[in-house]
Amino acid sequence: MRWMSFLAGASLLSGLVCGCEPEPEIVEASAEEHGKALFSDPTLTETQANAFSCATCHPTSKPSADGPILPGAPLAGVTRRASYWGGMEVELLRSMNHCLYYFMLSSKSWTAEDERGRALFAYLDALPAGPADEEAWPFTVPVQITAPPSGDATAGGSVYARACESCHGAVKTGEGRLVARAPILPDQTLAEHPLGTYTAEQRRLVFVQKTRHGGFLGYGGQMPPFSMEVLSDEQMGDLLAYLGIP
Numbered sequence: 383m384r385w386m387s388f389l390a391g392a393s394l395l396s397g398l399v400c401g402c403e404p405e406p407e408i409v410e411a412s413a414e415e416h417g418k419a420l421f422s423d424p425t426l427t428e429t430q431a432n433a434f435s436c437a438t439c440h441p442t443s444k445p446s447a448d449g450p451i452l453p454g455a456p457l458a459g460v461t462r463r464a465s466y467w468g469g470m471e472v473e474l475l476r477s478m479n480h481c482l483y484y485f486m487l488s489s490k491s492w493t494a495e496d497e498r499g500r501a502l503f504a505y506l507d508a509l510p511a512g513p514a515d516e517e518a519w520p521f522t523v524p525v526q527i528t529a530p531p532s533g534d535a536t537a538g539g540s541v542y543a544r545a546c547e548s549c550h551g552a553v554k555t556g557e558g559r560l561v562a563r564a565p566i567l568p569d570q571t572l573a574e575h576p577l578g579t580y581t582a583e584q585r586r587l588v589f590v591q592k593t594r595h596g597g598f599l600g601y602g603g604q605m606p607p608f609s610m611e612v613l614s615d616e617q618m619g620d621l622l623a624y625l626g627i628p
């Protein structure tokens with residue numbers, strides 16, 4: 383539907399400009415614009431239950447030191463990388479399809495002909511990028527979970543705001559959360575892991591494990607994993623101090 387109306391818009395525009403058939407260049411430039419819009423569109427998978435867009439998890443350019451902490455790689459230069467997902471994947475289309483499947487609840491993979499995939503490719507391919515952006519992006523997920531060093535609650539508040547709040551909303555209330563499925567932190571998670579059944583140490587590790595593995599490695603769900611490169615162990619320790627489970 384959206385693709386159709388986009389095509390209609392493109393030919394209408396070229397009709398206004400020169401009264402002729404669309405030139406290949408015009409279609410190409412518009413595919414890029416269409417891709418840009420799709421990048422932050424949570425409805426692109428046509429899965430009602432999904433509230434995430436690509437932009438929920440991926441910055442386009444390298445993040446600043448105090449900006450949002452997003453779990454996905456910056457995507458400028460991505461079309462020229464040799465491998466993806468920390469070396470586990472070598473195909474760009476499949477790399478996107480993993481996100482559609484694991485995070486955006488879409489059961490249908492995109493083929494190389496899919497208009498949405500092509501438009502996103504055009505957009506990502508045109509993003510300004512230097513040689514460093516074209517290097518494979520590191521993505522280290524520790525399989526074995528260990529307790530992080532004890533941290534600083536004030537620093538943890540800023541980590542929470544930059545990394546978790548967009549989906550989970552405010553601590554203790556969940557105000558502003560993106561999806562109702564995301565529990566109110568830390569209370570709902572602590573309630574589901576009561577003392578007695580779990581030791582204090584195990585309860586801490588639940589937070590670390592979910593943050594490091596997301597929905598992978600046996601945990602399930604659609605939360606993305608935060609790699610060691612995205613979130614340091616020190617920041618993890620600060621986060622636990624802020625959540626009151628130091």
Ligand code: HEC
Nearest residue numbers: 434435436439453454455466467477478481485519521606
């Ligand atoms: C809920 C979070 C989330 C959403 C939504 C998401 N991704 Fe991802 N994506 C990730 C994570 C985590 C990885 C693995 C780490 C990495 O390599 O970026 C990843 C990996 C990728 C990669 C491989 C990047 C690389 O260099 O390794 C591409 C390409 C990609 N995603 C594209 C997309 C596109 C396009 C969309 C939207 C259609 C999307 N993703 C939606 C979290 C997400």
Ligand code: HEC
Nearest residue numbers: 545546549563564565571589592593597602603604605606
């Ligand atoms: C892109 C959205 C998103 C982001 C960002 C996110 N989460 Fe989640 N989180 C979820 C969702 C959705 C769930 C519900 C379970 C699932 O679907 O994986 C969840 C569940 C959890 C749980 C519950 C685990 C359990 O078993 O009770 C914890 C703990 C958690 N997240 C911690 C964090 C922390 C800490 C951060 C920040 C570092 C964070 N999350 C960032 C979406 C997100």
